[in-house]
Amino acid sequence: MHDLVLHHLLVHDSLDARGKPDAFTAAMQTAHGKSGVAIAEARAFGLTGNLDPFLFPALKALLGETEALITHSEIGRSRLEQEFPGRPVLQMGLPVADPGPVDRLKIREKLEISDGEILMMHLGFLTPEKGVGAIIGGLAAARSAGVNARLVLVGEDTGDAELKNAAENLGIAAAVTSTGWLPWDEMVTAPAAADVGVVLRVPSAGETSAAVVRFLACGTPAAVIARRQFLEWPEEVAPRITPGPSTTAEIARLLIRISKDGDWQTRRPNARAVYENGHTPQQAAKAMVDFLRTLN
Incomplete structure (x- = not known):
């Protein structure tokens, strides 16, 4: 599930x-x-x-009619056990492909990100639930406070005139770029270029975000919406953004914080460690096989 x-x-x-x-x-x-x-x-x-x-x-x-269920979060496990009492439920990490060793500086260079810029990245589809408008607003507020920050959208390129107009109206059109969908080998390593990923999803269907796992796999902290299953990520590598009217301001504050935090990059090994602790394909396969062996 x-x-x-x-x-x-x-x-x-x-x-x-x-x-x-x-x-x-x-x-x-x-x-x-x-x-x-x-x-x-x-x-x-x-x-x-x-x-x-x-x-x-x-x-x-x-x-x-299911005999057993698999899900990725504690909230998911609790919900399924409540809905289907007595049915076996496995909670396991959501696996994504391991990007392997990545050359972060080379990827940033390819994306035309300078050493002095703070890169915020959004990964995947641009659905209304992803809050891209609030993300752009937060970027604009941070830049007005003197933060040299950029936003790169990796994934769906809707060509949305409204999105582009919003960036232009806020005077940050040059600071917002989109790569579209990249070749697979570039897609899985692109998150390494970012200083922080951003994953806002309201409402949520209770899913564990693959985008979050992809950022962590590349050693990049990912800011998440502060509700339900997203709260299960360690806050050190998944700083929380409150849903609602304060979202834009909190994104701005996060970017300002990163610009002043000389130790921010030390979080990268811990982000990678979260991925390695249960989210590799090998770990997922073993967890499922072990679970299936317990079923009659």
Whole structure:
């Protein structure tokens, strides 16, 4: 279980793929009783809300026949044990490919980042939940305070005019760049160039962020949203950003803090150590094999 929300999958399977609203209603009733039926009936009339999947995750509708479950966080394990009492649940680290030895200075040079610049990096897709607007606002505030900081977006390049206009209106267009999706060997090592990654995700489906693990694998601390499963990362390598109106200000304060913290780079070995303690593919494979051997 990467996500703890399966509502969207149920919608796709029952309605989009098979066109069976009765099956959707029955499944929502199984998962959420009368409230689930009400949600299904509202959808039949074209009434849905952005938070429906998060408030009605429909776990029991799709996982009722499972014999065992695997998830990546303590919150995920607790939630699954609550939903499915007595069912074996394994909590294991989320594995990502090991980037191996990386030449950080060479990667920064390729991205045209100078030694004196503080690089904040966003990795992956640019969905509304990722809070890129707040990230750009925080960058602008930090730069206005005299911090020589840059933002590089690695991954999805939407060509979003609104995003570009926001950077231009704040006077930081030259400090925000996008690489688009890089070749795989460059994608897994790019996070090494950053002084800090940033992973904001509100609302969250309870997933453990692969982006966070990729930053840590490269020895880069990653600022995370201060809620739920993100709080399970050690704060030393995953500084916390409060969700809500203060997000922009907290990003600015973090960049200012990095600019004044002569010991910030000493966090890099600890970030890498978190990755090595349970998030390598080899460790994940062993954890799953050992777990499967315990099942009857």
